[in-house]
């Protein structure tokens with residue numbers, strides 16, 4: 001499963017925001033955010049460009065590495 005490192009998440013509210021933003025990307029599902037690791041893991045229902053996933057994270061104010 002794809003893993004993205006995300007900087008700037010500090011609380012459960014951030015986790016919820018990132019989860020929501022990624023769930024809205026077409027083809028992304030089962031988004032799991034680890035606050036401790038600063039990581040997001042997801043599965044795909046079809047091939048998804050990771051750049052699109054990272055852009056969705058950056059758009060809401062976090063930094064996808």
Ligand SMILES: [Cu+2]
Nearest residue numbers: 010011013014
């Ligand atoms: Cu927060």
